[in-house]
Amino acid sequence: MSGKRVLRSLLHELREAASNPDAIKNSLAARYILAQYKKFETTDQQLCKARNEAVFLGQTYLSYLSSQRKYNAIYKEYHSRGERSVKETADLVGFKLPTDPK
Structure with a gap:
């Protein structure tokens, strides 16, 4: 993955994690990441480790960041919210309940 692509992906993940995606421009994390990328910017003539x-x-x-976002989504979906009905539990694990013949 190129540096620019990683930077764009990082800023995207920060937007996903933020409560207000428009405020990402003023966030300390975004400013720090941009400053680090500018600090390590190189030209084609330079070879820099x-x-x-x-x-x-x-x-x-x-x-x-992406793992943390996925973890929070999974935790929110599967964390115990008290008693569940049989149908909810079956849907949660991917089973179908048998139907009553008429």
Whole structure:
């Protein structure tokens, strides 16, 4: 994954995690990430090990943010909300209840 693609994905994940997606421009996390990408920006004539490290670090943060978002979605769906009906439980695990013959 290229550096620009990782940056766009990181900002997308920050927008997904934010309660107000429009406020991402003023968030400290977004400003820090942009500052780090500008700090490790290189030209075609330079060969810099730090650039690869920055992309790797960006991919690591991206993996963390997307995993955290998926975890929260799964937790919200499956966490105990008290008693469930037999039909809700069957739907939750992917079973169908038998139908009564008429």
